[in-house]
Amino acid sequence: MLFNSINFAIFLPIVFILYWFVTNKSLKYQNILLLVSSYFFYACWDWRFLFLLVFSTVLDYCAGIKISDSKNQKVKNFWFWLSISINLGFLGFFKYYNFFVESFAEAISNLGLQVNPWTLKVILPVGISFYTFHGLSYVIDIYKDRIKAEKDFIDYSVFVSFFPLLVAGPIERATHLLPQIKKKREFNYINAVDGLRQILWGLFKKIVIADNCAQFANTIFNNSGDYSGSTLMLGAIFFAFQIYGDFSGYSDIAIGTARLFGIDLLRNFAFPYFSRDIAEFWRRWHISLSSWFRDYLYFPLGGSKGGTWMKIRNILIIFLVSGFWHGANWTFIFWGFLNALYIMPSIIFKTNRNNLDIVAKGKVLPSLKELFSMGFTFGLTVFAWIFFRSNNLTQAWITITKIFSTNFLIYPEFDGDDSMKPKILLILIFIVIEWLGRENQHAIANLELKFPKFIRWIIYYVIILGLFYYGGKEQQFIYFQF
């Protein structure tokens, strides 16, 4: 069930009404309702993978209790490594099996030997990368004595499977979400209204911005040989807005939906394209994953406490792992590597925490220096997206060589659709709205303060009109494939 589908538009009000009007007397019943709804939501994709989700949940639940209750370190270690290896085993099998087999066969064939790779038609269970990371962080936190194991199976299952975050995050932490699940939730009017506003803006980002940009980005990247360097550059920019609109739109809908149920999820995006350097970009892009890697990989590896070489090694490792997390393709790994290269100088020279505040805070316009920094950072990001979006490294290389040639000077042309110019205008309007709302949780969060109700409602109706006009395609979210 997609967030941008009619089915979800029916599902959400039903769960909302049952939650606040039928089960509101009992926290237990509310949590059971959330769990049943979440499993139903997940089963709408493929009910067979529900068993995998339940198995993973049961495993981590049991492992957590065993680790927490046992006084014997050997028992703790056993359950810890059992959970880690099974979780990563599932992830590795479903996500990376074919990649490893094919890469191995290719490497062997380069040595002049022939092998028939035994590949399988493995379907990637939706959300596996996300719920596996939920479980991993939970078990690691217990093992490190940061938290106690959750004894209530329903509560723990809701933590893993809560439907707004189940398939593409934000990747939650037990320390943040579990206490909310265990506490009686009260309906908060302001929070619920802003949740709806956030859902609306998320849908706008997905349906109006991302899906429209996808139309061009897909055509250009799927036929990259036919287009000039300038058009390819435009395709990469379209993709930059597609992936931002798609994933941050998804996150807004997820967070907004959770707020309707009185639950606050972790923030996942904080206007990353207004970043002044790459370090700031990575503090603002897919925050829940970046912080997960920071806490469960970067810090355990020694973080930035060691010498320069250790810092370089650790940065390289987390960006390569982050690239690999996105998918079994060398393009993602190279994308991670490129971002590690981008961020390396700031880590070495300790300038990575230069831009911690919001750009041009309290001002309408940025300074020239800020504008240049943002433009440069955006350019670097777009360049890296070329690898992320290309089907293979060869395609990425051809695209880049075309962009950095005289081919770039040709006026961009696009024969797939004649409506590219209005859509560029749409993106510009989108950038302005995001810029004006950059000091808030989401771009239209401050409407409440700035405009009277009548104007606010007109703005909502205009957004809904945009959704109506551009909607209906029900395109998948990009991050579902990860």
Next chain:
Amino acid sequence: MKKFIKQILLFLLPIVLISFYADNYISTNLKKSNSFAVKEYSTWNAIIDGQINSKIVIYGSSRAWVHINPKMIGDALNVSTYNLGIDGHNFWLQYLRHSLLLENNTNPQIIIFSLDVFTLQKVKDLYNSDQFLPYMLWNDKIRNATISYNGFKSIDYEIPLIRYFGRQNAIQTAFLVKKTNNEVERIKGYQGQDRQWNLDFDKAKKTMKNYERELDSSSIVLFEHFLNECKSKKIKLLFVYSPEYIEGQKFVKNRGVIISLYEKYSKKYDIPFYNYSNDPLSYQKKYFYNASHLNKTGAELFTKKLIDSLKKYYYPMPISEKNKHIVQRK
């Protein structure tokens, strides 16, 4: 909570009210378009608004639509004739046109059924789904005929405006229909194609292997139901297999089996079957624009031949009240 629910309902109320009006506005204007949705609206309008009322009607796919000129038939036999051929669709939706025709118009006396190898096939996707948009809301006949395809969801048939979600071209057409050139290009449902032989077939010949057309069992059941229905309503049926470029005929492996099936029905239900597969027209590329479709010149030559065959069944003379359904020379 009460305040929240109240505000939500207040917010949604204008949307609900406007959706009825907007649906009506878009649908009413969209069906006026003679250029959108493969120009099918003029035919659907004529069927649904009860403007057909013709004694002879032509059924079939695009091969019916571009092959048989109803005006020529009408002029030659002095009888009202209409072409209801539907582009890209098989019998499943040809039958929809038939049932809506009977519902909204007087019964025809003769149905010329243009058969082809695709007639009893059923595809998954609802080709040219835009053609159903203005008529499908709360219409059970259209719903039953189209719901089994990948195209619309149940909610599209029930809730106003939902089916227009993201149909930018349809919405634009509805709003601009009065401002654009909107000449009717179909004449009584027919549209001759003033085109030359294109290279699609020659390209396909190099790359494609011959293949089998799969017959759909539900379409066969519906087809037999249709034959019985015509019999019970005393509507005379004529099967016609219009010319098909001779080399193209070889592509479909089970063409012979399919034609034998039509012959079986022809015998069983006593329906004359005119098969032009081996007509001299089928051997001349100049009369086709692709392997399955005659161009305008070919279509008019073929219609003349068809008129000669029709003369056996239709006389332009007054008919007695008793035998008004069928005038047949034995």
